[in-house]
Amino acid sequence: MTTDSVVPARMVCELRRGVVVTWPGEPLKHLPAGTEFFVDAWVGDGWYRGRLRDDPRPLDVHARDLGLPRG
Numbered sequence: 024m025t026t027d028s029v030v031p032a033r034m035v036c037e038l039r040r041g042v043v044v045t046w047p048g049e050p051l052k053h054l055p056a057g058t059e060f061f062v063d064a065w066v067g068d069g070w071y072r073g074r075l076r077d078d079p080r081p082l083d084v085h086a087r088d089l090g091l092p093r094g
Contacts, residue, residue: 033062033064035059035062036059036062036089037059038058038084039056039090040056040088041053041054042054042084042088044084046080059075059076060073060074061075066083069085069086069087070084070086071083071084
């Protein structure tokens with residue numbers, strides 16, 4: 024992926040508390056509080072879709088973990 028194909032984030036947040044995430048075929052990964060999360064979209068029911076600075080794969084994080092409204 025080149026930087027030309029990266030869609031700009033709509034909002035940048037920090038995780039309010041640590042979360043554990045997983046992608047198919049990979050072990051669990053702990054993201055500590057303070058990790059930057061680039062929000063690209065609201066996906067409903069309290070969830071935001073975005074990405075990490077060092078990983079362009081989409082990731083859904085709940086609003087309570089970001090300190091954001093639940094919708």
